[in-house]
Amino acid sequence: MTTTLSAPGRWIRNFNPDDEDFWAAGGRRVALRNLAVSVFSEHIGFSIWTMWSVLVLFMSPAIGFNFTPSEKFLLVVTPTLVGAALRLPYSYAVTRFGGRNWSVFASAVLLVPTLLALYFVQQPGTPLWVFMLIGATAGVGGGNFASSMTNITLLFPQRHQGWALGVNAGGGNLGVAVVQLLGLLVIVTVGDTHPSYVAAVYLPLIALATLLAALKMDNVSGVRPVPGTLRRAAVNQHTWWISFLYVGTFGSFIGYSFAFGLxxxxxxxxxxxxxxxxxxxxxxxxxVFRPVGGWLSDRWGGARVTLSSFLGMTLGTAVLIAASDQNSFSLFVIGFTALxxxxxxxxxxxxxxxxxxxAATAEKSVTSGRDAVEEFARARSLSGAVIGIAGAVGALGGVAINLAFRAAYGSLGTGEPAFLAFLGFYALCMVVTWWVYLRGSLADASVKEATRV
Incomplete structure (x- = not known):
């Protein structure tokens, strides 16, 4: 089986990464090339999505803005919500238009929120509703994650997906840290009255990401939509169990990323x-630790690692509550960083x-006499759909976190009630992880998968 390209759409035919001979003969090279560009594009997308977590730190009376803490939390909720809503259509778009084609569009459209932010953050007296609309356009950066992850899932073999998805998502997630570090550099060098500099840095980077996607990425013919895939994903119980757990993990990551400074x-x-x-x-x-989570899961099973993570998050949240009671800034920062x-x-x-x-479900179908190629292709397509759903639902956790902080600080002036709510939720996630993936007949499919890697 050979990999063939057809201009001008750069469609790869007969891409089968689970075939070890095909993978060694050229599939690996193609997948890694697409992964490298995908990481960069998603990185920029995350930076634009979370840019408002930085810009709100600049919004003070010194530059003509008198927003209350509640209004600032509402502003950072807006891109979080829109980004979550866009994840499902972005995930589907890869199957409809191709990974390369959609990556070009998804990168180029980031110019819209960036240019709007560049102009309006230096306009004193701009009302909150205008900034909320601009923040809503930044949600396109959040959609990038779902399309990128769906594409990578279909390019890498099952045995390497924990690593590949971890690298792709981790590299993208780094965009959150980079835009916040950029905000710090702007404040240190020119002061806290020039938020437009933060946005200006990303204009050439967006252009570069768009160009690289156009020149270096590929569409895969096997990524065409399978009729009924989204419906099958929506009625599968594991879609919603995993989405629930992702609310606790990614929802916490993105929610805390937006809210930490405030x-x-x-x-x-x-x-x-x-x-x-x-x-x-x-x-x-x-x-940085996201690919570590994927790597650990490749070896010890996703459910085991997920359960351990929620246990640690429960303890970390307890540290935040103690730090709030003691008014200890250093302990608070340590606890938050651990989270x-x-x-x-x-x-x-x-x-x-x-x-x-x-994959475990497909394996069971094969043992009952069904065609292996067809069943594993269906499982791969279903995984892509679930990634989109879980990504969208999980990001809504970030909305909930910021609304909880808005309510707590707006009415009580402290985040302790919000932290108590988060602690209870993490404990519930521990129970779900154990009950569904470590106790029942599934016996943790990811553990079974890990033993054969």
Missing amino acids: VLQNQFGASPLRAATYTFLGPLLGS FVLTGIGNGSTYKLIPAVF
Whole structure:
């Protein structure tokens, strides 16, 4: 079997990464090339999506903005919500238009929110509703994740998907830390009255990501939509169990990424400089540890690693509550940073459950006499659909976190009620992980998958 390209759409025919001979003969090279560009494009997308977590730190009376803490939390909720809503159509778009074609569009459209932010953040007196509309356009950066992950799932063999998905998502998630580090650099070098500089840096990077996607990525013919795939995914119970767990892992990561700086300002009265000094560290470590979560899951099983992550997140949240009671800034930052690391690991392990569970289902079908090629192709297509659904539902966790913070700080001036709610939710996620994936007849499909890697 050979890999063939047909101009001008760069469609690859007969791409079968699970065939070891095909993989060694050229499939691996193609997959890695697409992965490299995908990581860069998704990285820029995440930066644009979470840019408002940085820009709100600049929005002070000094530059003509008098927004309350509740209004600022509402502003960062907006791109989170839109990004979550766009993940499902973005995931489907890869199957409809091709990974390369959609990546070109998804990268180029990032110019819209960036140019709008560049102009309006330097316009004193701009009302909140205008910024909310601009923040909504930044949601396209959040959609990038789903299309990118769906594409990578279909390019890599089952035995390497934990690693590949972890690298792709981790590299993208790093965009959160980078835009926050950029905000810190702007404050340190030119002060906290020039938020437009943050947006300006990304204009040439968006152009570069678009160009690289056009020149270096490919469409895969096997990624055409299979009729009824989304419906089958929607009625499969594992879609919703995994989505629920992803609310706890990725929802926490993205929600905390948007909120961390505002929490430091409201909980401890931190200045923009002090807040920006710490906000990038958590997302940075969470992003770095996401592929670690995938790697650990490839070896020990996604459910085991996910359960351990939720246990750690429960303990980390307890540390935040103690730090709030003691008004300890250093302990609070340490606890929050640990939470980011654990969400990163949990992100990788939860996503590893998706291909593992559906591959196990396909394996059962094959043992009952069904065609192996057809069943595993169906499982791969179903995994792509579930990634889109889980990505969309999981991102809604970020909305819930910011709304919880908005309610807590808006009415009580402290985040402790929100942290208590998060602690209870993580404990529930532990129960679900054990009950569904470590107790029943499934006996953790990801553990079975890990033993054969």
